[in-house]
Amino acid sequence: MTSGLDLESLDLMLDALGDFVAAALPEERQLALDRDDTCPEDTIRQMCGDDLGVQLAFVPEEYGGMGGGAFDSYRICERLARLDLGLATSVFATFLGSDPILFGGTEEQKERWLGRIVKEGILFAYGATEPEAGSDLGALRTTATPVEGGYRLNGRKQWISNGSIADACSVLALAPGGPSWFVLERGTEGFSSAVPEDKHGIRLSNTAALYFDEVFVPAENLVGLAEGKGLVQAQNVFGYTRLMVAAFGLGGGWEAADRAIRYSADRVQAGATLSAKQGYTHKLIVPHVVRLEAARAFIEETATRIDAGEGSLNTEGAIAKYLASEAGNAAAEAAIQAHGGYGYTRPYLVEKIKRDVRITTIYEGTSEILEMTIARDRWQQHLKTRGAHYRDAAATLAALPAETGAATAALALECLAAVMEACRAGRLTRNQHVLLRLGELIANGEAAGSLARRAAAALDGTLPEKADRRFSPAVLAAISRVFAREAVMKIAEEGGRWVIGALSENDAAPDGLRGDEMRAAQRGLLADMDVIADVLYGRADL
Template identity: 85%
Template sequence: MTDGLDLGTLDLMLDALGDFVTAALPEERLLELDRDDLCPEDTVRQMCGDDLGVQLAFVPEEYGGMGGGAFDSYRICERLARLDLGLATSVFATFLGSDPILFGGTAEQKERWLGRIAKEGILFAYGATEPEAGSDLGALRTTATPVPGGYRINGRKQWISNGSIADAWSVLALAPGGPSWFVVERGAEGFSTAPPEDKHGIRLSNTAALYLDDVYVPAENLVGLVEGKGLTQAQNVFGYTRLMVAAFGLGGGWEATERAIRYSLDRVQAGAALATKQGYTHKLIVPHVVRLEAARAFIEETATRIDAGEGSLNTEGAIAKYLASEAGNAAAEAAIQAHGGYGYTKPYLVEKIKRDVRITTIYEGTSEILEMTIARDRWQQHLKTRAAHYRDAAATVAALPARTGAATAALALDGLAAVLEGCRAGRLTRNQHVLLRLGELIGYGEAAASLARRAAAALDGTLPEKAERRFGPAALAAISRVFAREAAMKIAEEGTRWVLGALPEHAATDSAATDPGAADPTADYGAAELDGLRAGEVRQVQRGLLADMDLIADVLYGRADPQDPS
C-alpha cells in the first residue's frame, strides 16, 4: 500500500510542470518542433534533472525518489498530456523502461538503475515490440545466447519511445530459460538505432528502431538474475502503465475540448456565439465531456485500488485505457469540427492534438487487444459465477443515491449479464468479432457503475483527497446520469444486435420448409436470454436526458455554478 505524495506536493508538481513547459515550449515552438519532427531532448533532460525533477515522483523513496503512487502518476501524466503528448511520451518512456526493474529486479539492480534515474536523470527506453510481433510479446524473435560472463543479444525492436536518445534500454529477449529482460547500456558494441520514425503525431517524442547485432550484456544485467520471468514481469505492470496511457488520452481529449469551448465563446454565427447554440454544444462538446469524465472515474478508481495494494489490476487498466483513449481521440476529432475550417489549420493546435492523441489507441496495447483482454477476463467471471457477476454488481450499484443515475447504471450491468448469457447459450464467443464487441460493452457498463460511485462520493464528501474536482456534486451527478443512459442504451441495442446477428439468417424458414411442424432448435438460441435486457425500462430512463445535457453545458460555459448548478 502507498499513500504517495501529499496533496500539497502533488499540486506543486502539477503547477511546476505547467510553468516549466509553457516557458520552455510556447505554442509557436511546439508548432516548429512538430513541423520539423524534432524531439526537444534538452527539454526532456531538463525536466528529468535539477531544473524540474519530474522523475522523482515516479521513483520509490528508498532509491532517492519521492515515492509517488498510481494516483499521483495519473494526475502528472494527464497534466503532461495537456501540455504536449509527444513530450509526455518522452518523459513517461523512462518509467515504462524502468518498470521491469522496479517490479522484477534485484535489490542491487533497483539501487543501481532507479537510483541513477533519481539522482542523474538518465533516460530509459522500453524495448519489447518487434517488427513482426506487434503486441504479441510471446512471439518475440530477439534472442539472448549465454556466453562466458553474460549473453549475446541478437534481434530488432520497433516503435521504441526514446529509442535513440535513451541512456539505457530494457530489452526483452528469448533466453534458453524463456523470455527475459536485459538492460543494454549506451555504447554497447553491436547496438545501434535507426533514424527517428517520421510519425503522424507525437512528433516531439523520439521513436526509433533498435538493432542488436551480437550485443554483449553482462550477466548482472539480466533483470532479476533469473531467466524466463520476462512475460510475468511485463504482465505485472500492464495495469499501471495502461492507466498512465489512459491519463494521456484523458489529458489530450480535455485539452482539445477546452480549446473548442474557448473558441465557441468568441465565434459568432447567425448573430450569436456558438456557445449558445444547442446544436453545437450538445453534439461537439457535452457528449465528449461526459465520456472523458466516465473514463476519469474509472481511472481514479483503479489508481486508488492499485495504491491500496490490490495487485496489478491488468483488466481494469485495459478498461481504463480503452475508455480514455477512445474518448480522447473522439473528443479531439470533435474539436476540429468545432473550430470549422480553422480546426483544420495548424495554428489552432487542435489539428496537432488530434494527430497526437490518436496514438493512445495504439501503443501499450491497441484498442482491439484491449477489447479482447477485457472480454476474456469478464467472460470467465460470468461463467464462474453462473451469470451472477454483473447481476450482483447491479444490485450494489442500485443502492447508490438515485440522483447519480445509479438505477440506470444498474440497468446497464443487468443488461451485460443478459447479453453474456445470450452469448453463452448460443456459444457466440467463438466469433472473434462478438468477443471484441463484448469488450466494448463491458467497458461502458463498468464505467457507468464507476461514475455513479464517483458521483455518490462527491455528494457525501468522500472523494479521494487528490481527486480532480472541476465539477461539483450536482454537475457530476448530471454527467453520471447522462453516461448511464448512454451505456444502458448501448448495451441493450448493440447487445441485441450481436446476439441476434449471430443467428443464421434463414434458419427458421429452412426448418419450416422441410418439416412445418418441427420446432427449429437453432432459431432462438441465445435470444431468449435477451429478455433480461429490460429494454422497455432502458427506453423510459432516457427521459430527462436533454435537461441534463443543458445543465452540463451551462456549467461548462459558466452560465451556472460548477459546484452548485441547481
C-alpha cells in the same frame, strides 16, 4: 499500500510542470518542432534533471525518489498530456523502461538503475515490441545466447520511444530459459538505433527502431538474475502502465475540448455565439465531456485500488485505457469540427492534438487487444459465477443516491448480464467479433458504475483527497446520469444487435434486454445536457 505524495507536493509538481513547459515549450515552439519532426531532447533532459525533477515522482523513496503512487502518476501524466503528448511520451518512456527493474530486479539492480534515474536524470527506453510480433510479447525473435560472463543479444525492436536518445534500455529477449529482460547501456558495441520514425503524431517524441548485432550484455544485467521471468514481469505492470496511457488520452481529449469551449464562447455565427447553440454544444462538446469524465471515474477508482495494494489490476487497466483513449480521440476529432475551417489548420493546435492523441489507441496495447483482454477476463467471471457477476454488481448500485443515475447504471449491468448469458447459451463467442464487441460493452457498463460511485462520493464528501474537482457534486451527478443512459442504450441495442446477428434464422431472440425500461430511462436526457453545457460555459453555477 502506497500513500504516495501528499496533496501539497502533488499540487506543487503539477503547477511546476505547467510553468516549466509554458516557458520552455510555448505553442510557437511546439508547432515548429512538430513541423520539423524534432524531439526537444534538451527540454526532456531538463525536465528529468535539476531544473524540474519530474522523475523523482515516479521512483520509490528508498531509491531516492518521492514515492508517488498510481493516483499521483495519473494526475501527472494527465497534466503532461495537456501540455504536449509527445513530450509526455518521452518522459513516460523512462518509467516504462525502468518498470521491469522496479518490479523484477534485484535490490542491487534497483539501487543502481533507479538511483541513476534520480541522481543523473538518465533516460530509459522500453525495448519490447518487434516488427513481426507487434503487441504479442510471446512471439519474440530477439535472442539472448549465453556466453562466458553474460549473453549475446541479436535481433531488432520497433517503435521504441526514446529509442535513439535513451541512455539505457530494458530489452526483452528469448533466453534458453524463456523470455527475459536485460538492461543495455547506450554505446555498447553492436547496439544501434535507426533514424527516428516519421510519425503521424507525437512528433516531439523520439521513436526509433533498435538493432542488436552480437551485443554483449553482462550477466548482472539480466533483470532479476533469473531467465524466463520476462513475460510475468511485463504482465505485472500492465495495469499500472496502461493507467498512465489512459491519463494521456484523458489529458489530450480534455485539452482539445477546452480549446473548443473557449473558441465557441467567442465565435459569433448568425447573431449568436456558437456556445449558445444547442445543436453545437450537444453534439460537439457535452457528449465528449461526459465520456471523458466516465473514463476519469474509472481511472481514479483503479488508481485508488492499485495504491491500496490490490495488485496490478491488468483488466481494470485495460478498461481504463480503452475508455480514455477512445474518448480522448473522439473529443479531439470533435474539437476540429467545433473550430470549423480553423480546426483544420495548424495554428489552432487542435489539429496537432488530434494527431497526437491518436497514438493512445495504439501503444501499450491497441484498442482491439484491450477489447479482447477485457472480454476474456470478464467472460470467465460470467461463467464462474453462472451469470451472477454483473447481476450482483447491479444490485450493489441500488444503495447509491437516485440523482447519480445509479438505477440506470444498474439496468445497464443487468442488460450486460443478459447479453453475456445469451452469448453463452448460443456459444456465440466462437465469433471473434462478438467477443470483441463484448469487450466494448463491458467497458461502458463498468464505467457507468464507476461514474455513479464517483458522483455518490462527491455528494457525500468522500472523494479521494487528490481527486480532480473540476465539477461540483450536482454537475457530476448530471454527467453520471447522461453517461448511464448512453451505456444502457449501447448495451441493450448494440448487444442485442450482435447477439441476434450471430444467431441462425431458427434461433430464438434473447430476452432480458428490457427495451421498454431502457427507453424510459432516457427521459430527462436533454435537460441534463443543458445543465452540463450551462456549467461549461459559465451560464450557471451549480
